[in-house]
């Protein structure tokens with residue numbers, strides 16, 4: 001057999017400005033980190049990087065949690081790790097669904113044998129603590145799961161009232177912070193989140209593939225007391241703990257270059273400082289919201305519940321939204337995304353995440369939209 005001629009073209013991808021729901025634009029320093037030499041996954045030099053990654057993740061999550069590490073995989077792998085570790089077959093799990101990613105958590109929990117009950121809100125709205133408490137009153141659950149930043153709707157779920165309700169009923173709280181961590185406050189210890197996970201390619205502006213997760217001691221205790229082994233060997237956090245911490249026992253070959261990238265991305269977060277980073281994201285988002293309103297495309301979500309890192313402008317009638325996005329990509333090199341699920345065709349999804357969250361990017365996008373519309 002000979003290699004197919006037409007598959008041999010040079011790798012040729014453009015440099016885009018990524019203003020969709022992720023990945024976001026990767027900063028040069030992160031690219032540079034990825035060309036550091038690949039060493040063994042148990043090399044002392046790599047173990048030192050692992051230790052630093054964990055320390056910086058604790059800062060990022062604002063937690064003292066010992067069990068804090070990156071999962072080798074994308075945000076969905078971290079979601080799956082969160083679910084499969086704390087859920088045993090037959091466990092009651094309450095999932096709050098107000099968008100696409102809440103649905104995904106429920107689907108995963110069902111696959112792992114949980115008795116899933118759901119409460120729902122219209123896409124773009126958020127839950128109150130009372131709604132969660134009422135659901136737990138009707139039927140207790142061992143785990144409550146909620147999405148902090150719903151990338152499908154642009155809504156930001158206030159976490160402390162949900163944490164209170166879950167804890168009042170003795171449940172663990174699992175929070176998806178894939179679209180929010182590093183861009184808006186996620187205060188794991190202060191808010192009382194028991195299991196929190198994220199991704200690398202959104203507000204951290206790293207390539208996809210290394211997804212932070214952290215567990216409070218009471219969640220770790222649940223793991224240690226499981227009656228059944230974790231259904232996924234690859235995502236078993238007690239096994240991963242032995243690789244990421246002493247005795248650094250081989251579990252799987254970590255994606256070394258992806259971890260270098262995460263390390264550099266976390267260094268950038270620490271150098272900027274979380275407060276300054278949150279302020280930068282908010283500043284860019286406010287400029288975007290104002291510009292979109294002037295264009296006749298107000299954000300879908302009420303201002304008090306808007307996710308700073310992801311905005312969903314309502315589309316004016318009569319435009320071919322896919323054609324506008326295509327021209328934006330091909331003529332301006334700017335990526336934004338269409339709506340997902342029940343908001344498809346009704347909104348766009350504009351991400352201002354990590355390195356992409358800058359005023360100059362907002363001004364460029366607004367100017368391009370003005371020209372195209």
Ligand SMILES: Cc1ncc(COP(=O)(O)O)c(C=O)c1O
Nearest residue numbers: 074075076101149151178179199
């Ligand atoms: C809120 C949320 N959760 C989970 C995921 C899944 O992450 P990934 O696509 O990296 O697997 C995403 C991705 O967009 C997300 O936005």
